[in-house]
Amino acid sequence: MSQKTILIAGLGLIGGSLARAIKLGHTDYHVSAYNRSQAPRDFAIQEKIVDEVSDDFAALAVKADVIILNFPVQLSIDFLKKLATLPLKENVLISDSGSTKTEIVAAAETIFAGKSARFIGGHPMAGSHKTGVIASDELLFENAYYILTPSTLSEPKDLAELKDILSNTRAKFVELSPKDHDAMTAVTSHFPHVVAASLVNNAHDFAQLMPFTENLAAGGFRDMTRIAESSPDMWAEILMSNPDNIIYQIDQFSQKLAQIKQLIVQRQSAEIWDFFDQARKLRSLMPIHKGALENFYDLFISVPDKSDVIHEVLGYFAGHNLSIINIKINETRVEINGVLQITFKTEQDQKTAEHLIKENSDYDVYK
Ligand SMILES: NC(=O)C1=CN([C@@H]2O[C@H](COP(=O)(O)OP(=O)(O)OC[C@H]3O[C@@H](n4cnc5c(N)ncnc54)[C@H](O)[C@@H]3O)[C@@H](O)[C@H]2O)C=CC1
Ligand SMILES: O=C(O)C(=O)Cc1ccc(O)cc1
Structure with a gap:
């Protein structure tokens, strides 16, 4: 374990989710956050998502060992330019979470040419149509791909360091060129x-x-x-x-x-x-079809909209000792079938459950 200061710049959905995961995984880290508006900063402190917040980007940046930019893509490039004007720590490790990678990696390579800063592009391939730190979740990236795009400003040991910092996202890391x-x-x-x-x-x-x-x-x-x-x-x-x-x-x-x-x-x-x-x-x-939960096995059951339907379906499994990981019912409306999603740990349990539902009901079952 090493003492490090991680700056999460931009406390929105992605910044907030990364901050939560990093802090939970590394209690020895000091996690700071920049956000321009006050409400997300207050929320993050109140919820203990980060240790320190400020609207003074430069003041936080110069104290950081690792900086992760979580802004709309072009704004992250503007923030890279700001960073290059600051007396940053030697060998600071910079990354981002933007949805495109060619532009930002090229910008970083130009902006930091000849400097000690290291840069690796990042893109967690999970998210939501929701925005803001209130929607953030430390499990948002669990089992999702997290793409890392190395640059001329990074070496393999830097990638290993970044993966360690992000390890508690429980994402699956993949390296790709920015172009691919x-x-x-x-x-x-x-x-x-x-x-x-x-x-x-x-x-x-x-x-x-x-x-x-x-x-x-x-x-x-x-x-x-x-x-x-x-x-x-x-x-x-x-x-x-x-x-x-x-x-x-x-x-x-x-x-x-x-x-x-x-x-x-x-x-x-x-x-x-x-x-x-x-x-x-x-x-x-x-x-x-494996969803975010790879190696877990889903059944989708078309069920009528009645309050005890989950009970009814689970009743069919009685005595079969099936390991169920998750149960979810998608919005139902009166007189319209809803979809009951049950996630099993093994393929065998999924098969047994499919058989039991078909035997006991006339509900349509899909995998
Ligand atoms: N939302 C999603 O599902 C995913 C988004 N991404 C990428 O992550 C990045 C962040 O997106 P979200 O967290 O979803 O957005 P968000 O809207 O929840 O957060 C954006 C953040 O940028 C800050 N910001 C915006 N304009 C600013 C300005 N002019 N000055 C200072 N701060 C400003 C906001 O205060 C906020 O902290 C984007 O580049 C996006 O492409 C990547 C994966 C998934
Ligand atoms: O809302 C959804 O399902 C998404 O598609 C989330 C998303 C948005 C942007 C990304 O770069 C990656 C994932």
Whole structure:
């Protein structure tokens, strides 16, 4: 154990979650936090998320051994520039949590060329559409990938040091080049946010003609658009920071839409079936089915909206000694089925439970 001062700059959802995890994992560390506004600072002290808070970035930065920037991407680059003007500690280790990596790593390499500061880009691949320290959670990154992008300002021992500092996030660390990171996250994160926002805007436009439309949005629309409630500040910056990869995805996607449109125009029902079947098979093979809790096994049960349904389903398992890790019921509405999600520790328990539910009820069960 070593005494270190860790500065969390930006006490929002990500900064707050990192601070919580770091402090819980390393009680010997002094964790300080910069935030421009007072309410998050007061909250963080009250909740014992950090040891010290201030709106004086420079004063905290010069005392820090490790600095993690948790701002919208472009602002983190501005803060890197500020850091370069300060008498920082020798060999200070700097990282960030931004959703794009090429721009910030290139900026750090230029800004700190010839200085002793070390820089490693970071991106925890978990989060929420919510913002702010109030939504922060020390388990936010558990089992999620945490991408680290080394730079010319870092060596393997620096990576090991950063992983140790972040170890209590319980994330899975992966090293990628900034370029590969930005290409891949454009597909799985940045472009889907563009689609979600477009779906909502599209429904709204159509509702100008037929106002009842929005009332008919069901579970599928809700699942596909939750992230449209994300912060516009953050997403505008992400698009500006990774434009070429996102434009490429928009072009690829436009081609896919044009293809399916053509199939519909030509009434090619067999090909349309193949289009959906291919997606269904591919999705079932994607690692997202393991969720954040890799190696845990989920069952999704379509259940009626009644108060004792969890009791009822658990009753089917009586005497089978199944290890259940988590039970969650997604929002249900009167007369509409809800989804009961039960997470098991082993595949065998998942199979047994599936069998028992099918034997005792006519509920649909999915993995
Ligand atoms: N929200 C998410 O799900 C994820 C976000 N990220 C990245 O993490 C970074 C932080 O995002 P969140 O914590 O979600 O956002 P947030 O909105 O919860 O927090 C942003 C922080 O930046 C500060 N800030 C904003 N403008 C400022 C300014 N002009 N001067 C000083 N401070 C300012 C705010 O006070 C706040 O502390 C972003 O770069 C984002 O791309 C990465 C992974 C997941
Ligand atoms: O809300 C969600 O599900 C997200 O997609 C969270 C998220 C947002 C930004 C990132 O860079 C990584 C993860």
